[in-house]
Amino acid sequence: MEIPKTMRAWRVHAYGQPSEVLVIDEVPVPSPGPGELLVRALGIPLNLNDIDRITGENMLVPPPLPTIPGMEVMGIVDACGDGVADWQGKRVVALAKQAFGGFAQYAICPVTATFEIPEEIALPDAAALYFPFHLAWLGLHDRAGLEAGESVLIHAAAGGSGSAAIQLAKLAGARVFATASTEEKLDLCRDLGADVAINYTDDDFAQVVLDETQGRGVDVVFDNVGEAVLQKSIHCTAYNGRYLMMGFASDKHYADEKLIVPRALSTGNLKLCGVMLAYAPAAIAPVMKRGMGWNFVPDTLGQHIASEIHGLYASKQIRAVVGRVARFEELPGAIESLGNRETLGRTILGMG
Numbered sequence: 001m002e003i004p005k006t007m008r009a010w011r012v013h014a015y016g017q018p019s020e021v022l023v024i025d026e027v028p029v030p031s032p033g034p035g036e037l038l039v040r041a042l043g044i045p046l047n048l049n050d051i052d053r054i055t056g057e058n059m060l061v062p063p064p065l066p067t068i069p070g071m072e073v074m075g076i077v078d079a080c081g082d083g084v085a086d087w088q089g090k091r092v093v094a095l096a097k098q099a100f101g102g103f104a105q106y107a108i109c110p111v112t113a114t115f116e117i118p119e120e121i122a123l124p125d126a127a128a129l130y131f132p133f134h135l136a137w138l139g140l141h142d143r144a145g146l147e148a149g150e151s152v153l154i155h156a157a158a159g160g161s162g163s164a165a166i167q168l169a170k171l172a173g174a175r176v177f178a179t180a181s182t183e184e185k186l187d188l189c190r191d192l193g194a195d196v197a198i199n200y201t202d203d204d205f206a207q208v209v210l211d212e213t214q215g216r217g218v219d220v221v222f223d224n225v226g227e228a229v230l231q232k233s234i235h236c237t238a239y240n241g242r243y244l245m246m247g248f249a250s251d252k253h254y255a256d257e258k259l260i261v262p263r264a265l266s267t268g269n270l271k272l273c274g275v276m277l278a279y280a281p282a283a284i285a286p287v288m289k290r291g292m293g294w295n296f297v298p299d300t301l302g303q304h305i306a307s308e309i310h311g312l313y314a315s316k317q318i319r320a321v322v323g324r325v326a327r328f329e330e331l332p333g334a335i336e337s338l339g340n341r342e343t344l345g346r347t348i349l350g351m352g
Contacts, residue, residue, distance in 0.1 A: 009104035013066040015056025018332040032081035042075040043127030044349040070102025074127035093130040115306040124348040125320035132160035143273040144242040148173025150219035158185035163321040166192040206232040321345030
């Protein structure tokens, strides 16, 4: 397929609310550098982190404006940079370069964060599986070492990573406590396998957990909400439990602010586990550690997780949770709905 010289892309020229600042521009199609791929989008998943790229909040290194937000894409590799020619024509899911550039007809994606996806997984599911299931797998298995017979508290359980975590936790043989804000969302949690579904707007989730566990608490807390649930979640974590710090959806300003009280950890006799979904090859990881202090996930583990997830999907042991498929042109309203917690599962932009 011949690659056009220009493409349509949603860009931000000044930071603000999505419906006010996102505009569709005609821009040049980018060229992949060494180790990079040019992916022609077939489906674009929306993420909460994308909102920060639009509003200008909570970014470590803001890019120069105008910029194309969008951190994730599913599509076909139409061009390859040096060293990765074997990816040509493959059907993939990928994180966009530096978590920008995904809201466009074409996106540059590093091969390290790109995974081939079988033809048997059709859209929109093909675009919905990557980020939430990789993140949930890393938290529950790589960090927490979840075992059969243990219990897990999953916050924002009707969202992308929450709905994935329910399914993976149940497959591991765990008892699942799920929190959500509406009956519709709680029904979804139960349908996915949650044993106890808690409406956190009506009930004190910590007290429900303690009552249901005879005062012991849960073995694992899957927290992608952050500050709003932190203290109560620590309160209902069991002895030697694992607290997974997955994200900061309630208020991302706390991502870089003092939040954890050491005494709460020591008196809780629990383990605090950070989880960041960012892959790097073995040769690059030490360089990133020295330069940034971060520990990146080995790309070999990413390939293993992708294989596991695709196998579970093929055998119908898990399912993608897609609440809405919107048109590319509907992006501003669709991402505002995501930010307002009005969505179930994932929202996918279709490019057809």
